[in-house]
Amino acid sequence: MMPAAEHVPRARWAETLADFSHRHRGWLLQAWALPTALAxxxxxxxxxxxxxxxxxxxxxxxxxxVELVTADAVPAIAVHVSDERGDERGQPLxxxxxxxxxxxxxxxxxxxxxxxxxxxxxxxxxxxxRITAPPEELDGLADTER
Numbered sequence: 001m002m003p004a005a006e007h008v009p010r011a012r013w014a015e016t017l018a019d020f021s022h023r024h025r026g027w028l029l030q031a032w033a034l035p036t037a038l039a040x041x042x043x044x045x046x047x048x049x050x051x052x053x054x055x056x057x058x059x060x061x062x063x064x065x066v067e068l069v070t071a072d073a074v075p076a077i078a079v080h081v082s083d084e085r086g087d088e089r090g091q092p093l094x095x096x097x098x099x100x101x102x103x104x105x106x107x108x109x110x111x112x113x114x115x116x117x118x119x120x121x122x123x124x125x126x127x128x129x130r131i132t133a134p135p136e137e138l139d140g141l142a143d144t145e146r
Contacts, residue, residue, distance in 0.1 A: 021065035031057035039124035064090025
């Protein structure tokens with residue numbers, strides 16, 4: 001079954017993404033894109049089934065951060081991954097233009113499983129972690145965080 005979604009009000013997007021980035025920096029990320037109608041229809045499918053119907057964008061890359069970009073002419077949500085150089089902003093992975101809806105996805109036990117970002121063009125980007133657990137239960141840092 002797919003994770004439960006917690007829709008985030010637009011006024012809280014920037015703070016939610018900053019908190020998400022802080023708590024999950026270095027976690028291995030998987031990213032998929034699919035039509036929003038298909039994402040909505042697959043709410044009761046397993047993560048594997050949903051991913052099977054989606055275009056894979058990234059697998060196993062360490063998350064650096066996700067941010068709301070409002071300074072550009074086109075509003076967007078940008079996803080950055082860590083690199084070996086330890087670049088302070090990370091390396092760009094995705095840019096979702098004209099975001100329309102943002103949701104935190106949770107496992108049945110309430111842990112954050114990832115993000116769902118819907119854009120104004122009818123596309124959904126799903127960012128999920130290979131392993132979900134409360135951040136305080138994890139031990140160690142990714143090589144890019146040292």
